Amino acid sequence: GESVGLHLPTLSVQEGDNSIINCAYSNSASDYFIWYKQESGKGPQFIIDIRSNMDKRQGQRVTVLLNKTVKHLSLQIAATQPGDSAVYFCAENIRGTPLVFGKGTRLSVIA
């Protein structure tokens, strides 16, 4: 795996605003792209996934966009709340193989 620094990229958002968290992925052969949320001191929690043959998928207050041309994945959170403060990881998966996690982005919500 690639080495990463000790400091995560941070996104600060005002409560009620929309958040956009971005991720660049590496493997164009991946079948699924996934977002996980990790609150401080806890294990990650699955948020939403998108198959490689889709470019948009919506969940509850979240939307994931996939741009295969530039290998870019984004997670949009509508009406960001204090409970959304966490580290968000993107991940990619080729069916039958383990997940590969990205580096993570820390989202801080300002009340």
Place this chain on the structure above:
Amino acid sequence: DGGITQSPKYLFRKEGQNVTLSCEQNLNHDAMYWYRQDPGQGLRLIYYSQIVNDFQKGDIAEGYSVSREKKESFPLTVTSAQKNPTAFYLCASSVPGRAYEQYFGPGTRLTVT
């Protein structure tokens, strides 16, 4: 309630000692995983098991060992050969074929001095 339990939450050991981290799940998942997370970093795969009595090395298996004698349990042993064992260890499980949707335990923070 179905879920994954890891115990203990905090573990302290002296250098040179082996230590075993517990992971139990009652989700009836066949696949289980162990990850290591260092401060401010992502998750790195140590070992995974897709079925009882079978497991594969992940990206950073050196200095670790696992067993999978029961579907519900996937203990991880951090051996004295692991050069830098202090980290946050996470166990996860999934349904086969849905490795992208993993359920994580609360983690064990291991400190070796």
